[in-house]
Amino acid sequence: MKITFLGTAAADQIPSPYCDCPRCTHARTHRGPDVRKRCCYLINDDLLVDIGPDLLVACSMHDVHLMNVKYTLVTHSHRDHYDAASLVVRKQGFPGREKPPQMDFVAPPSVMELLNQTGVSDSSLGIRRIPVLPFDSIDLPPYQVKALKATHYPTVGDAVTYLIDDGTSKVLIASDTAVYKDEVWPHLENLQLDQLIIECTVGTNTSFKAGQTRHLSIDGVEYMINKMKALNAITDQTAICATHFTHKHCPSHDEMSEILGKMGVRCAYDGLVLDTLNNRPGANTTEKMTSHPS
Secondary structure: OEEEEEEOEOOOOEOOOOOOOHHHHHHHHHOHHHOEOEOEEEEOOOEEEOEOOOHHHHHHHOOOOOOOOOEEEOOOOOOOOEOOHHHHOOOOOOOOOOOOOOEEEEEOHHHHHHHHOOOOOHHHHOEEEEEOOOOOEEEEOOEEEEEEEOOOOOOOOOOEEEEEEOOOOEEEEEOOOOOOOOOOHHHHOOOOOOEEEEEOOOEOOOOOOOHHHOOOEHHHHHHHHHHHHHOOOOOOOOEEEEEOEOOOOOOOHHHHHHHHHOOOOEEOOOOEEEEHHHOOOOOOOOOEEOOOOO
């Protein structure tokens, strides 16, 4: 399974346009992997996870097109994960020579309600809606997808994270979420994931307890990893990558890489491409970067 990180930031991106903190100033000066767009992932070339406001520019920057996308999974209704404008460009009349393929649009009910507000018909968008609730399983050949209940803002009670199996690799994208509730853990037993992608929004600010009720700090990441190891959800052969960073709580890319590296976790950056079959610890990795701002 190939995974392209089209964005690795939380809602306010890095640098935030309304901030001149040291972290944002560093990103403006050094650019490269310190510049982060809002989170989005392309699996192989036919499945998107989240469809936020930076999707269009991310595709341009990282030499990606979405003409082969047959499936889109949305985790929850926050605007950095679902932005209608990124979907409406599929509308009939926007594409040029060829229409995109029919797309299955998988999302919780709160996202579907926002989609209703666009006023554009599903047929014009070329989509088929598949509503999803926590712990639902969906067959999207060749993918088997399971939605796991996220620990996120209570006002977004239907927020989910996704477990994706393409028949060769199993990947869990654990974002956005704080530490999973007890009801989630049985669904992860003995999975032996090939790749764990996990958020680290609160970063090194481990004293920010309120933030850790809806997102993860490095302490939360460590707890999740240890719990998953105890359940055999991950093994020594599982590659782990952290993402969804914010300028308020996370240091520079190099500093974050050093901190996470001590935990056996890779720090993602925009444009990172992973091949799960060659990305296991100790393997000859085929990791590459499509491009990033210079």
